[in-house]
Amino acid sequence: MTTEPVDTVLFDLDDTLVTYNRTTADLLDEAFDAVGVDPFFSAEAYFARYEEFLPITDSIEELREACFAAIAGDGGRDPAVGRDVARAFNARRDHGDVRLLPGAREVVDAFHDEYRLGIVTNGPPEVQRPKLAGAGLDDAFETVVFAGYDTDPKPDPAPFHRALSMLESESERAVHVGNSLASDVAGAHAAGLRSVWIPAYEEEETVEPHYRFGSLASLRNPPW
Template identity: 80%
Template sequence: MTTEPVDTVLFDLDDTLVTYNRTTSEVLDEAFAAVGVDPFFPAEAYFERYEEFLPTTGSIEELREACFAAVADDRGRDPTLGRDVARAFSARRDHGDVRLLPGAREVVDAFTDEYRVGVVTNGPPDVQRPKLAGAGLDGAFETVVFAGHDTEPKPKPEPFHRALATLGGESDRAVHVGNSLASDVAGAHAAGLRSVWIPAYAEDATIEPHYELESLAELAARPWH
């Protein structure tokens, strides 16, 4: 592992810095009820297929409809029914209704004084910008790369390279902080960055991060020092 000092820190957004006040499962259950059908897939099925549709759809509404239609088809249901559920979901999801995760404000405030900081997040601007604003983080970062919209999605290296180019940073002097092994850690390694993994949910350990923390609060100790 490189021993170069760190001068650039990139963050994932969802479930790393912010999270929705209402879970995806809660909104999905309401969407099924609104359409008048019993739930026929869990939120995890949406999460598993989400990134598959990022490069081929122009908005979160299009992505969700395509994803839900595919999930419905996989379960032997009419894809049109999946699209109906997706539209009901979109009508109930407020992307600005988020909260900062514990330690996020303190870390961001401290790091902006010490490092070049940016966000690399999978998701289109119309979804991710309201989250930044709702959490009071709009303007907190020198760059925000909407991977899957501005570039290929994570774990491709392009979004990390885009952020570093904007910040004037080098990959061997940068770290990326995220909650996903498959997206954040794998993407950081593909781009030559060091990785900090703060798990939000269980994942099979197919790749080893450089640093694994239990919470954002531990990031204040700057584990790369």
């Protein structure tokens, strides 16, 4: 691991800095009820296939329709039912209805005068910008890269390189903080950054982060 001093910190957004007030599981239950079908997949099944549809769709609404239809078809159901569930879900999702996770505001404020700060998030601008605004973070970062739209999605190194270029920094002097081993940690390593993993859910440990913490608040005293 490089010992260059850190001048740049990049953050993931979803389930690292913010989370929805209404969970995906809750909205899925409401969508199934609205369509009048028994639940036939879980929020975890949706998350597992989300990135598969990032490169081939132009909006989050289109992504959900394609994803839910594929899940339905793979399970022997009519893909049209999956699209109906997606439309019901889309009608209920408010992207600005989010809250900061514990420690997020304190860490961002503490880092503001010491580091160049950026966001690298897998998600479209029309979805992610309202989250930043709803959490009061829309002016907290010098750059935001919408991976999957501005570039290929994480774990591809391209979004990290784009953020560093915009911040006039180099990978050897940067750290990325995220909740996903598969996209955040693996992507940071592919781009040559140091990684901080703050797990938000159970995940098979296929890659070893440079640093791991149980909560974002622990970053008030950076390990680097």
